Amino acid sequence: MPSPRHKDNVASPSRKKPVSDLEAHIGYWLRFVSNHVSHGFQAKVEAHGVTVSEWVLLREIYGSGPTSATALAACTGMSKGAVSKLLARIEAKALLERATVEEDRRNHVVALSAAGKKLVPELAQLADQNDEEFFGHLPASVKAAIVDAMKNVVAVHGLKSVPVE
Template sequence: MVVMSMTQISPLESHLGYWLRFVSNQVSHAFRRKVASQGVTVAEWVVLRELYDEEQLVPSAIAERLGMTRGAISKLVDRLEAKTLVSRSAGKTDRRFQAVALTEAGRRLVPVLAALADQNDAEFFGHLDQSERTTIERVMRDIVRRQGLRAVPVD
């Protein structure tokens, strides 16, 4: 019979990652419900917001900016086009070239979704003073930078 020595095992609650995930799950779930009430997913919202400040973008530029694959962007654009929130236009000389732009409906929806994002932030973080918010954001940005994280959170 093998006897194993008992080592001290840290409790879940002692890990910062546990608390980050705990909060993140709740924030994400609440936001997912809010944007779903407007007929879009969080990933679709991210693409719509990226397009809002641009006249048009090529899918590869959207993918690069969001740290997503071109295939994932293509599927998102397909869904958004089916919802008449974006349109695609082919190039004049190269029909394979496509640019994506918000439709009027998409342009009207983005501020509504942005207000929901602001509301969600206020519900979870509104009790924090500016110093606390700044510290949390600075630390999170530092982790993103140090880890070389690129993919925008969409789920």
């Protein structure tokens, strides 16, 4: 005959699983750290007159060179409407130039203005500084393991949208 102690360890339909603590979830810790890292970066870029969403598009254009709103939507996972609104805001800040495609006058190509080309490296340096502030104390092997783990989660779940907020 099983001991009363053994009986307590046996799952039964009437016994409910205990409620897990918040801190027991990886997602909790990811969100906790992410919120602080994101808030720190947001404050830094907003001091330069742009939002994090605008920074994402500026950096994409910097890397790709002249491109279209459609291409930006595809590589960031944002809707074309969201990209168009952001591009209009960036253009109003004189960080972007828009040109009509000669072969198809309905299409436009966007490129960074001289001011945009100057600003992107400054903002990238702020991103590097922000990473260093939060993760600089970690050994390189730990940072690499974290990045590898997150890339694996992205791949397994087919995540596409670039984080902008």
